[in-house]
Amino acid sequence: MSKDGIKMTDEMKKTFDSILDRVREQETCRSVSELNLVKKISYSEKQNKILVVTNIAEPRSTCMVCSIVNETLRQSIMRDLETEFKKEFPDINIEVV
Numbered sequence: 001m002s003k004d005g006i007k008m009t010d011e012m013k014k015t016f017d018s019i020l021d022r023v024r025e026q027e028t029c030r031s032v033s034e035l036n037l038v039k040k041i042s043y044s045e046k047q048n049k050i051l052v053v054t055n056i057a058e059p060r061s062t063c064m065v066c067s068i069v070n071e072t073l074r075q076s077i078m079r080d081l082e083t084e085f086k087k088e089f090p091d092i093n094i095e096v097v
Contacts, residue, residue: 019085039054050092052081
């Protein structure tokens with residue numbers, strides 16, 4: 001259930017699952033769903049918004065190259081999630097954090 005008390009439909013939930021199965025992490029080619037990279041998805045009819053909260057930590061490596069690669073992957077996954085959610089829900093505002 002969303003913060004404003006609006007329940008997501010079963011169809012929306014199935015679409016969310018489909019998106020999480022489609023979006024892939026580039027290095028392993030495993031889905032976001034398999035890697036458990038999305039912590040929560042909430043829907044607010046009142047705000048006309050879907051909020052996707054990722055479970056991707058900020059890079060904390062002392063290796064500069066590792067940090068750059070990790071941040072690039074993180075941004076890529078977040079961008080891909082936003083793109084796929086916008087394709088499926090074009091009339092709803094999408095925010096990925």
